[in-house]
Amino acid sequence: MLPTKTTAALLAGAFALTSGVAEARDQIQIAGSSTVLPYASIVAEAFGENFDFPTPVVESGGSGAGRKKLCEGVGENTIDIANSSSRIKQSDIDLCASNGVTDIQEVRIGYDGIVFASDINGSQFAFTPADWHAALAAKVVKDGQLVDNPYKMWNEIRADLPAQEIIAFIPGTKHGTREVFDEKVIEAGCEANGTLEALVAANGGDEKAAGKACIALRTDGVSVDIDGDYTETLARIDANKNGIGVFGLSFYQNNTDKLHVATMNGVVPSVESIASGEYPVSRPLFFYVKNAHLDVIPGMQEYVEFFVSDEMAGPDGPLAAYGLVSDPELAKTQEMVKNRTPMGPMN
């Protein structure tokens, strides 16, 4: 058959070509979270400018995909570092181990805030997690009864919210941001407005099932999953001025002329309020380093150290200026990176 024939011819050609130029890879390969991507590319750019090593190549593609690629094995055609907006999972570590990737460093680069924002010309919002649960959950408690979500307007939930149609653009399930949203907003709200209690009772005391039912969102078109990036969320809000979108803090900070940010529990999201822990919806950002590559790929150790240096990730560095909330324990991370301490078992 022709396809196989050409493939064979191709492979022969490819091998002939590689054997001629089989040299060591000299630039660092990074893949993973699209939330970490801007920070990683800022660091990569500065690294390429100031060191005698080539600028690392940074791919996006999602946290999970990045960790999976990291765990593909050891060798020059696998990546060196995986960016991740959520912590590595036990299943990733198992996959890594089965492919011979054993020593992995977990480097926390800082925190990222998740903000709720609406069109700049619309009304101001002051939310609590309970409001969001009431607005988006499939089942809510109304007048002491567990009912299908009846709310259409924000002021039906709480009288002091604006009389505006409820429509929310939230990150799709493939995003790491969605996990944080589910946990810190919807679950927290579920507990706060008493729905959790009602659900536990309805499930006959099964708390796990109740927790799952808590984060089940309504499917009548009020909550819209955005699988693309924040630019898509912004475009949707532009088209529907009643919409409220979920953004990363850095994205919002780049678009303050188009978006109004809502407060959460009365706190305005900012680098400071997230660092102090006042603003409730934030999460740590990580990258994972394959230690086996540290002495093989030139400049890798320097890159990792440069990333967490005060010049870059410190409170006055360019990452903080772009919206990263600097890690108060950065010094500890710097020490760890210097010693190449691999991460311990997950707890």
Place this chain on the structure above:
Amino acid sequence: MTDMTTASPAAVARNAGSLLEHGDRTRNRHASERRFRILGLIAVGFGILALVGLLTSILVNGVSSFRQTYVTLDVQLDEAKLDKTGNRNTEELRKVTTFVYAPLIEKALAQFIEERGIAVEGLTKKDVSGIISKEAPASLRSVVLADPSKIGGTVSFDVLTDGRIDGYYKGRVTMASAELDRNVSPAQLKLADALKDAGALNTRFNWDFLTAPDASDTRPEAAGLGVAILGSAYMMLIVLALSLPIGVAASIYLEEFAPSNRITDTIEVNIANLAAVPSIVFGILGLAVFINYAGLPQSAPVVGGLVLMLMTLPTIIIATRAALKAVPPSIREAALGIGASKMQTIFHHVLPLAAPGILTGTIIGLAQALGETAPLLLIGMVAFVREYPSAPPEGFFDPASALPVQVYNWTQRGDPAFVERASGAIIVLLIFLVIMNGLAILLRRRFERRW
């Protein structure tokens, strides 16, 4: 004619009336023809409208990316800061980071403002340095490293302005929006206007957009298409060098030599099917075969080229076979008749006559491959790449980006200035496509023979 005279009464009734006056049936037929024409016109009009809408939106957003705002400053290259030992040792000079160069530029700007007596209300020191791009120290550093003898003197240096200041002169940023924007203040815009009046700030054609590499999210003003254009060019070279010979050889065999039996039929059907396979499938194949099995590097044009070649092959084979078929059998028979072998017939007579058709098909296949993003996603080419790949053949194995990938990357960035960049990249891509398709039309017009 004799029938006419003996026509049945019914026929007479149908044809009754004048030839100059249309009967009901004729009128109906004409009306339906008119309706069809109107429908056709509407369809064409709709297509043109959509095209015009698309092109205007791209042009309106993107043309401005070819212009960029600069400030011309006299920067003092302080020896005490850049070369403490004073021996102009390149090794030591390389250790001086951009963090040292940034204050030099800020000082030069502050000095200029003071000399010209520019005073803007509410302007902080941070505001002043904020109008300069974060790229500027890096470009100054590379100027110094290229010629260390400049240290100690003063150089006149064109500094990029920040993306927001640039946006102000392109209408993207206004005083009203700057009021709300945390990245720029109205005072900064006033300062920029004052600099413009003083003749230090100007907006001009930006070659860097075509030659510079990509830049990170904080420096949209410095982002360019250099690496992407090189990467696309390398991939097209590989696609051309591999798919043209393989495709033509396969078509000649299938068209001229292959016995017509069940196996040949199956192959033909499969080639047609292959042309309809979604391009992402070729990306998955590329990842599995070229990267995981053959061990080729990620993000490299060689893998991109191989994947796109697989995608282009069916197009080329189908076009080549059509071109070979269009050569009349009399040519073959004449050649065979005077004693040429089958091989001679094909290579001396049939192939040259089919060449324009083959080339047209190849160029159209290449144009298709040039605009393809989906398969590149899986082989790691959708990435932030700042290093230029070296010259071929080693450069085929260096990481690179591609034009459509750059468009995709830029549309995902947070800074609104990247919208302009993405549209600019689309314009560049469209120009390449128009050139390639124009070439295909030209070849067809000039050399195609009709029989």
